Amino acid sequence: MAIKKVKKLDLKQTVKDMLLDHISQMDLSVETKLPREEELALMFGVSRITIRSVLDDLANEGIITRKHGKGTFVNPVSAGIQVSFNPVMHFSDMIRNSGYTPSVKIIECRTEAASKEVALALKIKEGQDVIVCVKAFFADDKLCSIVQDYVDIELLPNYEDMTTEDMDSLFYYIYHKTGHTIQWDKTEIQVIYSKEIPEIHHIVKKYGGDDKSYLLLKGINYDERDRETLYALEYVDTDLIKFNQIRKKVITYS
Numbered sequence: 001m002a003i004k005k006v007k008k009l010d011l012k013q014t015v016k017d018m019l020l021d022h023i024s025q026m027d028l029s030v031e032t033k034l035p036r037e038e039e040l041a042l043m044f045g046v047s048r049i050t051i052r053s054v055l056d057d058l059a060n061e062g063i064i065t066r067k068h069g070k071g072t073f074v075n076p077v078s079a080g081i082q083v084s085f086n087p088v089m090h091f092s093d094m095i096r097n098s099g100y101t102p103s104v105k106i107i108e109c110r111t112e113a114a115s116k117e118v119a120l121a122l123k124i125k126e127g128q129d130v131i132v133c134v135k136a137f138f139a140d141d142k143l144c145s146i147v148q149d150y151v152d153i154e155l156l157p158n159y160e161d162m163t164t165e166d167m168d169s170l171f172y173y174i175y176h177k178t179g180h181t182i183q184w185d186k187t188e189i190q191v192i193y194s195k196e197i198p199e200i201h202h203i204v205k206k207y208g209g210d211d212k213s214y215l216l217l218k219g220i221n222y223d224e225r226d227r228e229t230l231y232a233l234e235y236v237d238t239d240l241i242k243f244n245q246i247r248k249k250v251i252t253y254s
Helices: 011-024 037-044 048-060 076-080 091-097 116-122 164-168 170-178 198-206
Strands: 064-067 071-074 102-113 129-139 142-152 182-193 213-223 228-236
Touching (some): 011 048, 048 064, 091 102, 091 129, 091 142, 102 164, 116 142, 170 182
Antiparallel strands (some): 182 213, 213 228
16 A cells, blocks of 8 residues: 655654554454554655654554564454544544445534533633534434534634535534644533433424434643634434544452
């Protein structure tokens, strides 16, 4: 496979994405061993330090295993995971990986006064104006997720010029307008019944969904300087989108 050398700003994440792509093209029924660090560094045109850092992350996520004196191997179990909590992917990719054709409907983009919860998440004053973008995601035309994104209006004062494509992924829009790149998030996981929240109940009924329990992911998204940049409420129908995660055990055996 021809691999281009990395030129993007976020070097580590770019290398990680490219290595995951390389792993996805491996025939794990035949070979699970990865090239040595020196070879990977040459393939991607980066330092061994960068490669080692990426491999450390993948090992912590359970995607690879290191065997002393033998090398680095892909965990074949990880190949069966379609949607994971970490690393985070775009909802359209989650839907596609789950075996469906994705589509998205932009419901609205509005401004409102920040509630106490939103203000705490974005580290702004309660009542300060925030931008709210509401989207519905579909899997084979079935409603599978509703997302509410909150951004401080001071970060995007000219948000009215956003197109439908911009609203589909505010991460890219924020980057192009401000230069801020979303690097990581902190997520709280809950379960809610759609009727408990009037706006969610209305969207569910409007787009043919069923009132049921949804997985609610409350995510504070941070930029490259660890600043709270976007707060997202993601309501997920786990009958359609099923999350899996390989978890590394930290257990002391005595």
